Amino acid sequence: MSDSTAAETLEQTNVPTLSEIFLGFLGIAITGFGGVMPWAQRMLVEKKKWLTPEKFAEDVALAQFLPGPNIINLSIVVGSRWRGPLGSLAAVTGLVGAPVVLMMICGTLYARYGDAAWLSGPLAGLSASAAGLVIAVAAKLATPLLRGKRIMAICFALISFIVIAFLRVPLWWVIFILGPLSVAAFWWRLK
Amino acid sequence: MKDDSPISGFLVQALLVSIVAVGGVNAVLPELHRQVVDIHHWLTDKQFADMFAIANASPGPNMLIITLIGWYLGGFAGAVLATLALCGPTCLLTYCVAQVWEKFKDAPWRIAVQAGLVPVTVGLIAASAYLLARAADHNAVAYALTAATAGISYFTRINPLWAMGAAVAFGYAGFV
Numbered sequence: 001m002s003d004s005t006a007a008e009t010l011e012q013t014n015v016p017t018l019s020e021i022f023l024g025f026l027g028i029a030i031t032g033f034g035g036v037m038p039w040a041q042r043m044l045v046e047k048k049k050w051l052t053p054e055k056f057a058e059d060v061a062l063a064q065f066l067p068g069p070n071i072i073n074l075s076i077v078v079g080s081r082w083r084g085p086l087g088s089l090a091a092v093t094g095l096v097g098a099p100v101v102l103m104m105i106c107g108t109l110y111a112r113y114g115d116a117a118w119l120s121g122p123l124a125g126l127s128a129s130a131a132g133l134v135i136a137v138a139a140k141l142a143t144p145l146l147r148g149k150r151i152m153a154i155c156f157a158l159i160s161f162i163v164i165a166f167l168r169v170p171l172w173w174v175i176f177i178l179g180p181l182s183v184a185a186f187w188w189r190l191k
Numbered sequence: 192m193k194d195d196s197p198i199s200g201f202l203v204q205a206l207l208v209s210i211v212a213v214g215g216v217n218a219v220l221p222e223l224h225r226q227v228v229d230i231h232h233w234l235t236d237k238q239f240a241d242m243f244a245i246a247n248a249s250p251g252p253n254m255l256i257i258t259l260i261g262w263y264l265g266g267f268a269g270a271v272l273a274t275l276a277l278c279g280p281t282c283l284l285t286y287c288v289a290q291v292w293e294k295f296k297d298a299p300w301r302i303a304v305q306a307g308l309v310p311v312t313v314g315l316i317a318a319s320a321y322l323l324a325r326a327a328d329h330n331a332v333a334y335a336l337t338a339a340t341a342g343i344s345y346f347t348r349i350n351p352l353w354a355m356g357a358a359v360a361f362g363y364a365g366f367v
Binding site: 155 | 210249267274289300302317328339345354
């Protein structure tokens with residue numbers, strides 16, 4: 001793809017190295033209390049500026065629609081774009097490595113003491129706060145759609161929100177029916 | 192840990208969870224509970240609830256409750272294998288799709304797929320935010336903590352860990 005070098009050099013100004021990818025995702029993992037997606041957005045978009053908000057939204061959408069944990073898929077997608085297979089490996093080991101070790105330590109402590117009921121108070125506070133973080137992620141992702149007055153996108157976002165939050169349809173309904181419908185609508189409009 | 196180690200059966204569960212985990216850990220939790228507690232009796236109800244709390248309270252992907260259960264059932268090897276079953280196959284698939292995705296980044300079909308999936312995903316994340324808040328918020332303090340964290344994260348550049356730390360303290364003191 002030599003004819004798109006101009007665009008590529010532009011994109012590559014912000015390409016992190018393997019160790020930067022590893023450390024970046026490690027940082028996301030160890031700050032990632034109560035869910036990791038908000039911390040990924042903060043690190044990748046706001047602090048490191050490795051991804052634009054638009055690119056982040058696109059990558060999250062791809063990660064969401066593929067099977068597997070979203071955040072892990074996201075690390076594979078961005079890691080491979082920056083540094084190929086090694087980039088993916090650096091991202092996913094950074095993201096999962098330390099928490100796995102931590103889980104083993106917690107598992108050992110739990111096996112010894114056999115009780116985590118004392119966690120319920122602090123966890124109630126953490127959950128309330130974590131929900132706020134996810135609200136902020138949703139708001140940050142929705143802002144460009146609202147600012148750009150992108151009516152069709154806003155409609156599909158609203159339908160998706162309402163059917164899951166209020167009508168409580170199963171998620172596969174959105175993945176296999178609403179997703180393709182939305183794609184078809186945009187395909188028809190872009191043609 | 193038991194003698195007739197149920198870890199091989201659990202690895203199959205971890206793999207299945209991974210494949211259907213399109214909506215994060217909350218989407219697969221009921222099925223995981225059914226398999227691990229109700230059908231196979233690998234864990235008691237309390238153990239499962241405790242492990243869910245531990246996985247949620249620790250930093251990192253909440254999906255790593257799978258690693259924790261693997262550790263409990265099969266020690267070090269169990270934890271590593273459960274994590275690999277959770278991440279390995281879907282990571283390979285995602286990697287392959289990502290290659291195709293990059294290769295066709297200027298193709299009209301890809302632009303349409305992307306334009307179509309982004310708004311649906313925004314809606315999904317908004318819905319999960321709503322459901323998380325509804326599950327977590329049972330009193331005014333909890334609502335205030337949710338709103339304060341959302342506001343700090345959206346409007347300021349303050350690290351939201353401060354808000355989370357305060358929320359944990361409020362929870363520890365029994366206000367939430």
